[in-house]
Amino acid sequence: MASDASDLLNDVLRSQTESLTTLFGALAPADGVPKAETAVQWAQIAARMQSIWTEYQLEQLGKAKDNPPHYADPVKWIATAEAVFRQLPLASPQVQQDLWEEGIALANAVLGEYGLGPRGSEGRAEEPELPRHDRRFAAPEWRRQPFFALLHQLYLLVSEKVMGMVEASEGLEPARKAQLVFAARAVIDALSPANCPLTNPVALEKATETKGESLVRGFENMLDDLRKGQLTHTRTDAFVLGENIAVTPGKVIYETPLFQLIQYTPTTDKVLKTPLVIFPPWINRFYILDLNAKKSFVRWAVEQGITVFMVSWKSADASMAGLVWDDYIAAQIEAIDHVRERLRVPSVHTVGYCVAGTTLAATLAVLARKGEADKVASATFFTAQVDFEEAGDLKHFVDDQQIETVGKLSPEGYLDGRYLAATFNILRGNDLIWSYVEKNYLKGEDYPAFDLLHWNGDVTNLPACWHRDYLRDLYRDNRLVVADSLQACGAPIDLRRIATPVYIQAGREDHIAPPQSVWKLTHYLSGPWTFLLAGSGHIAGVVNPPSSGKYQYWTNDASPETLEDFVAGASEHPGSWWPHWRAWIGALDPAQVPARGKRRPGGRGDRVIEDAPGRYVATR
CATH class of the missing domain: 3.40.50.1820 (Alpha/Beta hydrolase fold, catalytic domain)
Incomplete structure (x- = not known):
């Protein structure tokens, strides 16, 4: 199972880095640098990330033989998601028809704000007014381009529908139903477009500004956490017992x-x-x-x-x-x-x-x-x-x-x-x-020095x-x-x-x-x-x-x-x-x-x- 997880992570990494190379290589930067030069730059970033991943795999190879990795096996998470959604009436023709119609209506409404779609003749709104709001998508980057606006709005729509079906499910014991609701929410949160570098415009903009360095730093942060078997919330060297925490004499x-x-x-x-x-x-x-x-x-x-x-x-x-x-x-x-x-x-x-x-x-x-x-x-x-x-x-x-x-x-x-x-x-x-996945993995930000978060991870x-x-x-x-x-x-x-x-x-x-x-x-x-x-x-x-x-x-x-x-x-x-x-x-x-x-x-x-x-x- 550990090797399956490793292969899956490797495939995901390869797909992501190749996609990033294609995406950024196709964009001509504002400073006029030729596209070919940009493609080379992003190919180098992808190669560095692949090299870092290879080093990590070699480092962990010996440990994996004796001890399973501390991080959760992605295959198990996929199985959990399947178990949750298998119990929902998503295959119902009526449910699919209703979801399709609401999705089309939402797409027309969102694209209309940008002067696209059936409302294109009305022109683009000065400040797009989107029907759904969530603090995960509060950054203006989520509204600057119609693609990302529509992406997160459709995600919120589907989330609402799935959670509604889960909460309306019948024939379950109260404890089992509460567990299903909790699991469904956890899976839906994990599937947010904010958690993936290719669907997060804030992370993409950061990558453009730093010429890919934010992605490298974020990838290194992620691998450091895999080594520790624990998500990092704060700078690990910021606090010392008896010096700046736990100091009462x-x-x-x-x-x-x-x-x-x-x-x-x-x-x-x-x-x-x-x-x-x-x-x-x-x-x-x-x-x-x-x-x-x-x-x-x-x-x-x-x-x-x-x-x-x-x-x-x-x-x-x-x-x-x-x-x-x-x-x-x-x-x-x-x-x-x-x-x-x-x-x-x-x-x-x-x-x-x-x-x-x-x-x-x-x-x-x-x-x-x-x-x-x-x-x-x-x-x-x-x-x-x-x-x-x-x-x-x-x-x-x-x-x-x-x-x-x-x-x-x-x-x-x-x-x-x-x-x-x-x-x-x-x-x-x-x-x-x-x-923290978004801030420290996707955007490569430095960890804050926060005593409460340090305690939480201790x-x-x-x-x-x-x-x-x-x-x-x-x-x-x-x-x-x-x-x-x-x-x-x-x-x-x-x-x-x-x-x-x-x-x-x-x-x-x-x-x-x-x-x-x-x-x-x-x-x-x-x-x-x-x-x-x-x-x-x-x-x-x-x-x-x-x-x-x-x-x-x-x-x-x-x-x-x-x-x-x-x-x-x-x-x-x-x-x-x-x-x-x-x-x-x-x-x-x-x-x-x-x-x-x-x-x-x-x-x-x-x-x-x-x-x-x-x-x-x-x-x-």
Whole structure:
């Protein structure tokens, strides 16, 4: 199969370069250079690209014998597209007739704007008014020539019709239909004319301006990503841990084979007596909460007089193949106990982000079952789900076949983080895949220096056994909300035993943990809870410092039964929700203590392991 993919890519490349040579060689440039000279120039560009491709093939030849390529096999993508469109009534004579008639009408309308077709006598419109709009085709190059205007308008027409047929399909289970809609959208997005150099006028104009150099740079960018097995979003050398990201001062004060525990240095004379332990998701690096001084939740919390501890999970390797959910729950309890003992406090505040929040809910249930719930003074959940009935687009990647695939992709017992990164990218394909294909592959642009995108591409590996269990038991079977259906650390899990004060934050536009799914946590708690809806999504909805002045949040002091009731009676507040959370946590226990002794990690008599951010965050 790998050789089939290689042959297909080679054929595509040869076809593209030959077409580019013919196309540009046939055009006489404005500066009067003879066509023959232009043809030679583009033939040289094509030859360079062919040479680069040949070198890449030779480089990968030895690797391919032992390891399959990390990029998806194009043949499989073609099969996926066929499976999707095979279920649509495209072969129906009536459907074809309707599509043909609408296409002809659209072509007449578009060409008429350029003084062509039946409306040719009316003359060309000064500013062509096209019936369909999409930000992928917002550049003026898509409207300058009738060919490209008609091309993208027909694409948008067909897209609308296909998606309409998919959404109107009957006789399917809701989950299967939702999966089909998602797959159809992904295929249609991939087939956009903006994704091909020969049908993208912006890329063609860039190639003309640079005399083909943009195509060479873009091709090199693409091959670099194939080598890495991962789409690049930002300059890889722009950020260095501990230098311009993850720079809040602190020390690693504890370490296990699964995690390091970081304690941050206080910046105030007094701090809250009850410290805060943050559990970030192990599917990403913890420094999303410590990107830089302006965006860092960690730094801000320290400045608010909170003693902050951060768990830094180790990226999985073969030694972690046997890890299961129990190990992560036990790790959370171990971190809580270590902080309590270190600072000699009875309890800690906790934060769980995303999957670590899901696990924190299970941890609270385990502690409650064991009579140890008082170890946790409060629990804050950042965009975390416990009820996965409405878990969003990620559910489209969870069925028996896909869960089985996780095992095939994990021969050494851990799942390469690049596969998970690709999954999250597909959820927002136009934003996280195809826009970068256009900018960096087709136009050969340089990558930006963007810390959030750097973090997004800084992937971690996952223990395959636990990841399969997570997909099967939580996403597919939704067992966490069934009392005593799951157990961990020798204790059955019943979320209704959680009486700990809880703060729940959800993102209004979150596509990974939709707010209606996050809201459901409120249904399973026996203690007091506060729900807050933040503007934006899974990341920007959380990482929104007060200094940015961005977005807004909503609160509702009544007792709404549903998210709809919450929204209907909510009060909107401008800016960051962080101060609201700080007021909430301070009201639970306002007692303060001097920031001395072991409140200052690495001081006299305090043995520490290393400076923050530690080694684990840098392991691949």
